[in-house]
Amino acid sequence: MSKESFYVTTPIYYVNDVPHIGHAYSTIIADALARYKRLSGYDVLFLTGTDEHGQKVEKAAREWGRTPQEHCDLMVGPFKELWRKLNISYDDFIRTTQERHIMVVQAIFQNLFSQGDIYKGFYEGWYCIHEETFYPESQLVEGCCPECGRPVEWLKEESYYFRSSKYQDQLLQYIKDNPDFIRPDFRRNEVVSFIKSGVQDTSVSRTTFKWGIPVPFDPDHVVYVWFDALINYLTGVGYLQDEEKTAKFWPADIHVIGKDIIRFHCVIWPMMLLSLGLPLPKQVLAHGFWMLGGAKMSKSTGVVVDPNRLIEEFGTDSIRYFLLREIAVGLDGEFTQDALIRRLNGDLANDLGNLVHRTVAMVMKYFDGEVPEAGELGALETVLRDETIGLALVVDELMNKTDIRGALMQIWGVIARANKYVDEAAPWALAREGQTEQLRTVMHTLLETIRVIAILISPVMPETAEKIWDQLGQSNFTSVTIEDARKWDMLALGTAVKKAAPLFPRVEIK
RNA sequence: GGCGGUGUAGCUCAGAUGGUUAGAGCACACGGUUCAUACCCGUGGCGUCGGAGGUUCAAAUCCUCCCACCGCUACCA
Numbered sequence: 001m002s003k004e005s006f007y008v009t010t011p012i013y014y015v016n017d018v019p020h021i022g023h024a025y026s027t028i029i030a031d032a033l034a035r036y037k038r039l040s041g042y043d044v045l046f047l048t049g050t051d052e053h054g055q056k057v058e059k060a061a062r063e064w065g066r067t068p069q070e071h072c073d074l075m076v077g078p079f080k081e082l083w084r085k086l087n088i089s090y091d092d093f094i095r096t097t098q099e100r101h102i103m104v105v106q107a108i109f110q111n112l113f114s115q116g117d118i119y120k121g122f123y124e125g126w127y128c129i130h131e132e133t134f135y136p137e138s139q140l141v142e143g144c145c146p147e148c149g150r151p152v153e154w155l156k157e158e159s160y161y162f163r164s165s166k167y168q169d170q171l172l173q174y175i176k177d178n179p180d181f182i183r184p185d186f187r188r189n190e191v192v193s194f195i196k197s198g199v200q201d202t203s204v205s206r207t208t209f210k211w212g213i214p215v216p217f218d219p220d221h222v223v224y225v226w227f228d229a230l231i232n233y234l235t236g237v238g239y240l241q242d243e244e245k246t247a248k249f250w251p252a253d254i255h256v257i258g259k260d261i262i263r264f265h266c267v268i269w270p271m272m273l274l275s276l277g278l279p280l281p282k283q284v285l286a287h288g289f290w291m292l293g294g295a296k297m298s299k300s301t302g303v304v305v306d307p308n309r310l311i312e313e314f315g316t317d318s319i320r321y322f323l324l325r326e327i328a329v330g331l332d333g334e335f336t337q338d339a340l341i342r343r344l345n346g347d348l349a350n351d352l353g354n355l356v357h358r359t360v361a362m363v364m365k366y367f368d369g370e371v372p373e374a375g376e377l378g379a380l381e382t383v384l385r386d387e388t389i390g391l392a393l394v395v396d397e398l399m400n401k402t403d404i405r406g407a408l409m410q411i412w413g414v415i416a417r418a419n420k421y422v423d424e425a426a427p428w429a430l431a432r433e434g435q436t437e438q439l440r441t442v443m444h445t446l447l448e449t450i451r452v453i454a455i456l457i458s459p460v461m462p463e464t465a466e467k468i469w470d471q472l473g474q475s476n477f478t479s480v481t482i483e484d485a486r487k488w489d490m491l492a493l494g495t496a497v498k499k500a501a502p503l504f505p506r507v508e509i510k
Numbered sequence: 511g512g513c514g515g516u517g518u519a520g521c522u523c524a525g526a527u528g529g530u531u532a533g534a535g536c537a538c539a540c541g542g543u544u545c546a547u548a549c550c551c552g553u554g555g556c557g558u559c560g561g562a563g564g565u566u567c568a569a570a571u572c573c574u575c576c577c578a579c580c581g582c583u584a585c586c587a
Contacts, residue, residue: 014587051587125585136585186515190582193513203585225587263584326522332580339522342536349547358546365545409535423551428544502547 005045006037007249011257012049012094012232015075016056019082021290021305021323021335022258028320029287029329029404030256031088035459036399038089040482045249047236048083049094050076054225055133058211068211072097085311086320087462094232096213101235105228106216108276109204112162113217117275123159123203126152133208160205160221167271168199174270180283182266183402184330187259187286191266202227202268230269233281252281254402259286259330285402288332290323305335317461318344318504324404324460341507348504351415352453352464358422359446360471360497366431366439369496371473374444374489375437381445384421385488388414388449392485395456404460411456418449447472447491455485464503473497 010030013023027048034046052072061071076095083090094101112118125134128145135145135152145152172195175181175188182188205221206212212222233252238245257265265284273280292305310319322343327333363369377385391414398407430439451472458465458480469477473495484490 011587016587054587056587123585133586186581189514194582194584197513197583200584224585226585229587259581261587262582264587267584328523334522345547346536350549354546354549356546358549360546362545412535419550422545423543426543426545431545504547506547506549 003041003043005248006034006042007045007047007237007252008034008037008254008256009046009233009236009252010048011261012051012096012229013079014051014054014056015072015079016060019079019307021307021310023079024082024086024307024319025287025290025323026256026258027083027088028086028323029285029402030254031086031090032320032324032404032459033254033256033399033402034091035089035462039455039459039480040396043248044091045237046089046091047094047233048088048090049092049232049236050079050096051225051229051232052076052095052097053212053222053228055206055209055211058209061211069097082307085308086316089462092236094236096228096232098235100241101232102213104235104240105213105223105231107240108231108234108272109160109213109223109227110216112272112275113160115275117163117166118160118204119163121159121161121201123157125155127155127157128152157207158221159203159207160215160218161201162204162227162268162272163275164199164202164268164271167274168195170274171195171267171270174280178280178282181280182262183283183285187262187266187330191262194263195267199267199271226264226268227272230264230272233269234278251279254283254285255281256285256287259288262286283402285329287329288327290333290335292335310340314340314344314507315504317464318348321348321408321461325408326405328405329402344504345506347412349502349506351412351419352457353503355415355419355422355446356450356468356471357502359443359450360499362427363443363447363497364499366427366443369473369498371447371491371493371495371497372440372444373493374441377441377445378438380421380424381441384417384445384449387417388452389486389488391452391456392482396482399459407456408460411453414449415453418446418453421449422446444491447497448488451491452485455480455482467500467503471498471500 008030010026013019017023030046030048034044038044050072057071058068061068064071066074072095080093109118123134125136127134128148128150130145130148130150134155134157143152144150172192175192179185179188182191204224204227205215205218206224207220207222210222212225213228215221215223233255234250237249237252239250255265262284265286270280290305307319318340322340325343325347326339363371374381391410394410395407398404398410425442427439427442430442450468451474454465454468454472466477469480472491474492
């Protein structure tokens, strides 16, 4: 009996970059989805990694006086370190310089060549000798190299081509038959109109530099980085290495990507898979960018937000929550510290943090911290209970549509209800009047509600969820499942809740 | 240029198939409460629904034109 599987990926990040909030965003989305599916009982494979080939890496390594491999080994560190700080639960971390990957890329290249989908031709374009790079016409600055300003010349280079043109119709059909393949849907329309305008064959090898995977039958060529990089998704499921694993996890359920690489994931990659006779991924989820003062974040413009600094200042879960709650996946968002602090103070400190804190404080005060048994539920309790145990279903529907933001909004709806319930039930009045039975019921209802909330926020805020679990005096959070969020009266009675520091300290706005 | 999209309260946005006084959150003001992280609960103001025409008993919602902004329009990761 094998459990249902779920395979989610992030882009593999180019090692020439230092990780910024954009990288973190893709990875956090994938992590939340992966965690949610694990909670739901799926066998999950969550893959991330680094893209390490290409001319830019070769050049940077040379400038640092390192070999390209040494350079990559160094540059991969900050990514792994950031993922550790962000609590990213990846199952595998792939590097395109790993032997397992090189083997797969070469085999695939050979394969497609043998079947005639890769052929030798010529790549023509504007070439800058100094930068050793081809530039598309659109990038030239007054007919000169956009990097160094020197004149460019028209050059013809031998290159292998992938016969992508052959798969246009098949791909269009697939997109038509699978409306969820490209999300959000306005991206799907863009891709469709792009394909309809005609897809040319794609150059998939280079001869102007060396740092890449050698074309197996023609050592003058290295495999073009995108062809190389996309294949990581197959290497990661053990393609050509582990048949069972491949069968279990391929096709991928979701490739999480940024909107800048839609073309590669929604056109070239599926065409490569069609050529290989493999099923296509079920979904490519393209998210938007975080902007700073209206400008796109990028290393070259120096417009970046360093996630490490943010984590130190505001905490991992706050950042995770903000990124996933503030904007709907697919749209761009403005990253400002003010907005972050508003979410932190409002949603996290005032609503969630305070709910937990005030509840635990009352249990301490009225019952010496012991989780009380409920008496008969009144109308108020019944309403809150029903809404709470119905929440998991609503959340499930939204999470399956990858609407993480919507799910969070629903959860916060119940948090608001619970805070209101405290006011309505007025436990302090019950305590004053000595209505102990009633008071037990109220506190029990609140604790149960918080228990469910802890479970449901755990994919987005794993650390906070565990802290709450601990404060509720419960143990074994790792064995909790989504089913537990649909049941009531699951708290071990008589265990001791623990008063702790507020989950989210308010941040003063300066 | 071509194709597509957006323009609704100070801010971020909801508002199938046209139909009672256009909504939410945040922010703001006032009131209540005291268990709690000066928190929570309640109440309130504010909008020529980008502009102009049109269809209709009735339009934010349909049509036409205009204005503004955005995305895509092939090889940089």
